[in-house]
Amino acid sequence: MGKAVRLVGDIGGTNARFALVAGGSRQPQQEQVMRCAEFDGLEQAIRRYLADHGDPGIREAALDVATGITGDFVQLTNGPWGFSIEKTRQALALDRLHVINDFTALALSVPTLQPHELRQVGGGKPIAGTAIAVIGPGTGLGVSGLLHAGERWIALQGEGGHTAVSPTTEREIEVLRWLMQRFEHVSTERVVSGMGLVNLYRAICALDHTTAQPLTPAQITEAALAGKEVHCREALDMFCAILGAAAANLVVTLGAREGCYIGGGIVPRLGEYFARSPFRARFEHKGRFSTYVAAVPTYVILAETPALRGLATLFTDGR
Numbered sequence: 001m002g003k004a005v006r007l008v009g010d011i012g013g014t015n016a017r018f019a020l021v022a023g024g025s026r027q028p029q030q031e032q033v034m035r036c037a038e039f040d041g042l043e044q045a046i047r048r049y050l051a052d053h054g055d056p057g058i059r060e061a062a063l064d065v066a067t068g069i070t071g072d073f074v075q076l077t078n079g080p081w082g083f084s085i086e087k088t089r090q091a092l093a094l095d096r097l098h099v100i101n102d103f104t105a106l107a108l109s110v111p112t113l114q115p116h117e118l119r120q121v122g123g124g125k126p127i128a129g130t131a132i133a134v135i136g137p138g139t140g141l142g143v144s145g146l147l148h149a150g151e152r153w154i155a156l157q158g159e160g161g162h163t164a165v166s167p168t169t170e171r172e173i174e175v176l177r178w179l180m181q182r183f184e185h186v187s188t189e190r191v192v193s194g195m196g197l198v199n200l201y202r203a204i205c206a207l208d209h210t211t212a213q214p215l216t217p218a219q220i221t222e223a224a225l226a227g228k229e230v231h232c233r234e235a236l237d238m239f240c241a242i243l244g245a246a247a248a249n250l251v252v253t254l255g256a257r258e259g260c261y262i263g264g265g266i267v268p269r270l271g272e273y274f275a276r277s278p279f280r281a282r283f284e285h286k287g288r289f290s291t292y293v294a295a296v297p298t299y300v301i302l303a304e305t306p307a308l309r310g311l312a313t314l315f316t317d318g319r
Contacts (some may be wrong), residue, residue: 007050007061008311010102011042013078013139017305018049020056021312026112028308036076042083043091062098062311064105066140068159074099078139078195098314100157103142106263106301107134107155108310110146113303118261122280123297126258133256135160135247136264136301137196137239141189143246145254155310161189166245168282171207172238178203192243194266197221201235217266225273237278243267244282248293252286256296263301274300 004023009016016036019028030053039045042063050056067077075082089097110132132146143160146153165188167173179186179199190196194217201220205212210231215223223229224236247260260283267274284294303309 005056005058006312006315007046007058008308009046009049009061009063010105010305010307010311011063011065011076011079011081012036012102013066013076016042016045017308018046019305019308020053020058021315023315026309026312028305028312031305031308036079036081042081043088046092059093059095060097060315061092061094062100062314064100064102064307064311066102066138066142069099069101069157098311100155100311100314101142101144101159102307103134103136103144103263104155104157105307105310106136106142106261107132107144107146108153108313109303109306109308110134110261110301110310111153112309112313113261113301113306117301117303117306119275119300119302121262121275121298121300122283122294123259124295126297128258130257131254132258133247133250133254133260134263135243135250135260136262136267137189137193137243138265139194141187141193141196141246142264143250145250145256147254160246160250161193162187163246163249164188165191165242166249168241168245168285172242174207175200175203175238178206188242188246192239192246197235197239197266200238201231204231204234204238221266221270225270236273240270240274240277240279241282244279245285247279247298248283248286251293251296252289257292260296260298261301262298263306268300268302 006021009018016034019031034045072085085099134144136142141161145156167176197217202212220232223232251260286293
């Protein structure tokens with residue numbers, strides 16, 4: 001790995017993924033996935049990873065976290081860990097510790113993605129020089145974007161998953177009413193995420209006066225793709241439709257005519273179903289701006305751990 005070895009870590013609500021990056025490289029190596037619930041905190045997980053890989057003398061690290069960063073203390077929105085950035089830096093004897101939002105890291109990886117790591121779903125050709133939108137459901141709903149700044153890209157740190165959900169059909173309005181009885185604020189993340197898929201399934205069952213089964217997001221998805229359960233299929237279809245609306249909202253907000261990139265842990269696993277799902281039709285359903293969004297390409301990110309690559313750019317760009 002060479003002398004200048006850095007640590008990168010993708011800290012999600014369920015799993016943490018760590019890797020090492022050699023000086024001058026953008027390619028993470030020795031990736032390892034660790035379950036957050038098995039460790040008391042971030043520092044303990046990092047120490048275990050480093051011990052498993054020969055305790056390389058790292059002096060700089062970059063982490064992304066699945067939450068907003070508003071100060072020194074970071075608390076994962078959908079995960080068990082909370083930590084002080086400065087205290088963690090000191091405890092690990094680091095010269096620098098970068099901590100950014102997980103979808104900011106994913107956005108930074110977009111310029112590094114190769115054609116075989118993407119699947120285009122609808123749309124025309126990207127308009128170079130405009131913004132790029134990045135969105136994706138997993139444990140939560142991540143949202144970011146890339147803006148041109150001369151020869152560089154600036155990645156946004158936002159929390160767009162917590163914007164209010166915007167129903168479009170009568171059925172979605174009924175689902176929203178059901179959810180409003182259970183949540184003070186029905187964000188897009190409440191319906192477009194792993195837990196969101198469960199919320200949609202339960203709401204649809206309740207509206208149809210059917211007892212919802214205690215299904216996980218993976219079980220709902222599996223049943224929907226296999227055509228085994230009508231309520232699961234409707235939940236997954238609605239999930240994709242609302243994601244399409246959210247993606248289009250992001251595109252028109254940013255002027256992201258260079259494309260919209262979809263990451264996260266759910267959509268890449270849907271395969272060909274996603275291309276046939278209501279996603280793209282809802283994405284293009286924009287009234288007077290339908291022609292505008294119809295020309296914007298949407299891409300599913302197929303790369304395994306792109307956020308780690310995005311984190312590596314924090315070193316090689318000299319920041």
